Amino acid sequence: MTAQDAMSPTSATSPSASARPSRPRRLFGPNALSTYSLVGVLVVLFVGFSLARPESFGTVDNFRAILNNQVTVVFLAMAVTLPLVVGEFDLSVASTFGLSQMLTVGLVLQHGVPVVWAIGAAMGMSALVGLANGIAVTRFGINSFIATLASGSIMTGATLGYSKGESVYGAAPKALTDISRGELLGLKLPVVYAAVMVLALAVVMYRMPLGRRMYAIGSNKRAAVLSGVPAGSYIVLTFVSSSLLAGAGGVILGASIGAATPDTGNSLLISAFAGAFLGATAITPGRFNIMGTLVAVYVVGVAVAGLQQIGVALWVEPVFNGAMLFVAVGLSSWTAKQRKRRAERARIRELENRREEAAV
Amino acid sequence: MTLGDPQTAARDENETLALQVTGLTKVYGGEVALADADLRVGRGEIHGLLGANGAGKSTLVKIVGGAEPQDAGTVRLGGVTLPPHHRPAAVAALGLAIIHQDRALSPGLTIAENIALVVGFPRRRRLIDRKALRELAQAALQRVGMRTDVDTLVSDLPIAEQTLVAIARALAQQADILILDEPTANLGAFDAQRLYERIRDLAAQGVACVLISHALDECLTVCDRVTVLRDGAVVASRPAAGLTGRELAALVVGQDVTTTERERREIPASAIPRLSVRDIGHERLVPLSFDIAPGEILGVTGLPDSGHLLVGEIVCGVAAMDGGEMTLDGSPYRPTERPLYRSDRVAYVPPDRVRDGLAVDLTARENLFLDGRTPVSNARLSRREEARQATAVLMESSVRPADPEAPLSTLSGGNMQKVLLAKWLATRPRLLVLAEPTVGVDIGAREDLYSRVRWARDNGMSILLTSSDLEETLALSDRILVMRYGEAIAEYDREELTLDQLTALTTGTREGHLP
Numbered sequence: 001m002t003a004q005d006a007m008s009p010t011s012a013t014s015p016s017a018s019a020r021p022s023r024p025r026r027l028f029g030p031n032a033l034s035t036y037s038l039v040g041v042l043v044v045l046f047v048g049f050s051l052a053r054p055e056s057f058g059t060v061d062n063f064r065a066i067l068n069n070q071v072t073v074v075f076l077a078m079a080v081t082l083p084l085v086v087g088e089f090d091l092s093v094a095s096t097f098g099l100s101q102m103l104t105v106g107l108v109l110q111h112g113v114p115v116v117w118a119i120g121a122a123m124g125m126s127a128l129v130g131l132a133n134g135i136a137v138t139r140f141g142i143n144s145f146i147a148t149l150a151s152g153s154i155m156t157g158a159t160l161g162y163s164k165g166e167s168v169y170g171a172a173p174k175a176l177t178d179i180s181r182g183e184l185l186g187l188k189l190p191v192v193y194a195a196v197m198v199l200a201l202a203v204v205m206y207r208m209p210l211g212r213r214m215y216a217i218g219s220n221k222r223a224a225v226l227s228g229v230p231a232g233s234y235i236v237l238t239f240v241s242s243s244l245l246a247g248a249g250g251v252i253l254g255a256s257i258g259a260a261t262p263d264t265g266n267s268l269l270i271s272a273f274a275g276a277f278l279g280a281t282a283i284t285p286g287r288f289n290i291m292g293t294l295v296a297v298y299v300v301g302v303a304v305a306g307l308q309q310i311g312v313a314l315w316v317e318p319v320f321n322g323a324m325l326f327v328a329v330g331l332s333s334w335t336a337k338q339r340k341r342r343a344e345r346a347r348i349r350e351l352e353n354r355r356e357e358a359a360v
Numbered sequence: 361m362t363l364g365d366p367q368t369a370a371r372d373e374n375e376t377l378a379l380q381v382t383g384l385t386k387v388y389g390g391e392v393a394l395a396d397a398d399l400r401v402g403r404g405e406i407h408g409l410l411g412a413n414g415a416g417k418s419t420l421v422k423i424v425g426g427a428e429p430q431d432a433g434t435v436r437l438g439g440v441t442l443p444p445h446h447r448p449a450a451v452a453a454l455g456l457a458i459i460h461q462d463r464a465l466s467p468g469l470t471i472a473e474n475i476a477l478v479v480g481f482p483r484r485r486r487l488i489d490r491k492a493l494r495e496l497a498q499a500a501l502q503r504v505g506m507r508t509d510v511d512t513l514v515s516d517l518p519i520a521e522q523t524l525v526a527i528a529r530a531l532a533q534q535a536d537i538l539i540l541d542e543p544t545a546n547l548g549a550f551d552a553q554r555l556y557e558r559i560r561d562l563a564a565q566g567v568a569c570v571l572i573s574h575a576l577d578e579c580l581t582v583c584d585r586v587t588v589l590r591d592g593a594v595v596a597s598r599p600a601a602g603l604t605g606r607e608l609a610a611l612v613v614g615q616d617v618t619t620t621e622r623e624r625r626e627i628p629a630s631a632i633p634r635l636s637v638r639d640i641g642h643e644r645l646v647p648l649s650f651d652i653a654p655g656e657i658l659g660v661t662g663l664p665d666s667g668h669l670l671v672g673e674i675v676c677g678v679a680a681m682d683g684g685e686m687t688l689d690g691s692p693y694r695p696t697e698r699p700l701y702r703s704d705r706v707a708y709v710p711p712d713r714v715r716d717g718l719a720v721d722l723t724a725r726e727n728l729f730l731d732g733r734t735p736v737s738n739a740r741l742s743r744r745e746e747a748r749q750a751t752a753v754l755m756e757s758s759v760r761p762a763d764p765e766a767p768l769s770t771l772s773g774g775n776m777q778k779v780l781l782a783k784w785l786a787t788r789p790r791l792l793v794l795a796e797p798t799v800g801v802d803i804g805a806r807e808d809l810y811s812r813v814r815w816a817r818d819n820g821m822s823i824l825l826t827s828s829d830l831e832e833t834l835a836l837s838d839r840i841l842v843m844r845y846g847e848a849i850a851e852y853d854r855e856e857l858t859l860d861q862l863t864a865l866t867t868g869t870r871e872g873h874l875p
Contacts (some may be wrong), residue, residue: 209481219468
């Protein structure tokens with residue numbers, strides 16, 4: 001199984017495309033509904049909850065809190081989106097995230113390692129994990145789903161071993177907490193980091209040849225190779241980037257709470273995938289894409305925050321995340337089917353026209 | 361160096377050749393794949409490279425393209441001799457491009473993105489310059505006479521246009537020698553014709569084209585010269601003008617081919633047709649009716665998209681039927697309400713054998729006995745008995761090698777198709793629906809398949825042949841139903857039709873079809 005099979009964003013075809021008029025990228029094209037529907041959902045959720053709980057939900061503080069709380073999920077969702085673009089799964093990102101957080105906090109608090117070195121160690125570890133994943137997939141031909149499931153499990157074990165199963169907390173030095181507790185333009189620093197990261201990824205993926213080549217690999221790897229794209233190196237690079245994003249997420253969370261528990265991360269994996277798959281139905285529908293993932297993460301985040309403030313129980317969040325994953329994948333195959341239907345109808349019309357012409 | 365020196369003259373001629381292959385030899389573990397093969401292609405020449413599967417065509421192309429090193433011999437491109445272990449990039453730099461049968465495009469990207477993937481993305485301040493990208497792609501498409509919007513996804517294009525995009529992309533890379541591997545394999549006569557017109561235009565501009573194809577007659581009309589490979593050796597390299605289709609087929613196969621012309625066959629009159637179809641509907645079809653007698657082959661043909669394949673799909677329940685009725689040997693038959701049962705004894709050989717027809721990772725025996733029962737009765741078989749029966753079936757169908765334990769993926773396309781047909785014939789179906797039975801199958805295997813189909817017919821099975829290959833339809837059918845734009849426009853006895861007439865019927869008026 002590849003990531004592409006899971007959703008097959010490109011499976012819808014319309015043979016009558018030659019009849020389609022020139023399509024410069026318009027703000028409201030024929031796909032406007034699917035392009036912006038998720039943004040619409042986000043607005044509706046936000047307004048709805050604000051009206052329901054004006055005193056708690058509809059406040060600037062709450063808005064800032066939601067932005068900030070979702071930063072870790074944003075990092076992880078981007079970390080799973082990149083491999084999905086090249087047609088691979090990365091299930092190890094949650095464990096990389098957890099280990100990175102544990103290393104950063106543990107090294108500083110328990111071993112007195114300078115903050116810079118601790119962060120360097122966490123990021124270096126992340127890069128190595130990504131490299132190992134990439135080599136396992138490209139060199140040894142191990143299915144990425146399995147390879148990253150395995151490496152993730154190994155890292156979960158490493159986290160437990162390092163922490164001996166205990167949470168790490170205590171008086172965090174200011175040098176560590178400064179990374180996350182400052183503000184810029186009224187936004188908490190983690191939000192700023194996430195914004196810069198997303199913007200950079202968006203430029204690379206939407207506007208640079210590197211991004212196009214990654215989509216080419218995901219769309220048809222052999223064709224990409226024959227076109228001169230070194231697919232293997234790109235896939236390794238993608239896994240390294242993915243792990244680095246996860247590692248950075250871990251560092252930022254560790255810095256902002258100044259503590260680490262051995263079991264963070266894993267519960268976030270489902271949110272990350274829900275974001276990536278739901279995001280593939282928006283902005284550039286049919287493709288896993290950066291802005292779509294971003295919007296999707298906040299749709300889920302706002303919904304969960306809103307539900308919690310209305311006062312629903314704790315179990316709602318994982319259930320909601322799982323349900324969103326179903327909805328996301330269901331929605332994308334539904335839109336693919338709709339596209340197919342549209343193409344089919346166009347074909348029938350064309351056949352009718354030709355019959356008429358032939359009859360004349 | 362004096363003028364008229366024969367060596368100089370020879371050198372001059374070599375300079376003008378676009379591609380010159382001399383004495384190319386390749387041995388794979390004792391098996392000679394290519395033996396001292398020569399190929400000379402001039403500028404602006406369309407050169408057919410022909411041969412049965414396994415004759416060495418793909419080995420030659422692999423070596424020329426730099427995917428495999430040769431054991432002996434030289435490759436010269438535009439007067440430059442390539443080193444024995446050249447890289448694909450070196451070949452591309454000398455202007456050679458190979459258009460593979462699957463065209464090697466990225467379906468999820470747009471035309472423009474696919475072209476830029478190989479020629480480079482135009483950039484402004486490091487970012488992709490979308491305007492320049494579109495212009496570059498439009499210019500590339502113009503050379504192959506396409507005016508499609510370059511922001512169209514490749515997956516949204518018809519196959520013929522995808523091939524043109526692949527060619528346009530090669531030309532945009534300054535290629536002036538094209539190797540086209542089966543460019544018309546999945547195309548109907550009309551699209552193939554259009555593609556050949558474009559290739560002729562390119563040749564007129566000086567582009568050298570090597571055309572690999574199983575469609576021998578097409579090659580004779582398109583090519584300037586043909587080179588025929590058999591068992592790794594060149595058996596002929598001649599101008600196409602002096603050859604007939606029959607001579608060419610004999611060169612390819614190595615013996616005179618029993619021609620597919622047949623005497624008139626009397627269909628035994630039968631009160632009850634095997635399959636009777638009345639006004640079956642589908643949104644892409646004008647309701648249609650026909651009968652097939654026991655022991656008769658009805659060919660339904662047309663251009664791709666004319667609906668002829670859909671007719672077969674409806675008859676065996678792959679596509680849903682919308683109105684109308686069918687009877688099988690006089691009793692009501694409605695395959696869409698439930699999956700096909702063995703008791704119906706209706707068999708379907710789908711057009712895409714690898715995707716829909718066979719489990720290619722399993723062995724021939726496992727494919728023949730997928731549910732572990734004998735095809736005809738419900739008895740379970742011992743493994744030894746299975747192997748014995750499988751060998752017999754494979755021999756009967758001239759599958760080579762007739763090894764029941766060979767994984768199907770190791771067989772050629774033609775032999776896979778023989779296994780697929782054998783699997784269904786072993787169930788002794790009352791009605792056999794064949795869809796595009798010989799796409800990508802070489803001429804030798806094709807004759808083997810045809811003789812099995814005729815054998816089935818002569819043993820009382822009825823056959824609904826849905827094929828876009830007009831020659832095949834003429835060769836096999838007793839009666840022919842011609843479809844156009846989803847409508848059955850005519851029904852003929854086979855004897856009433858010539859290939860030219862059938863071609864005219866399927867394509868209709870040109871103006872009516874050109875997009």
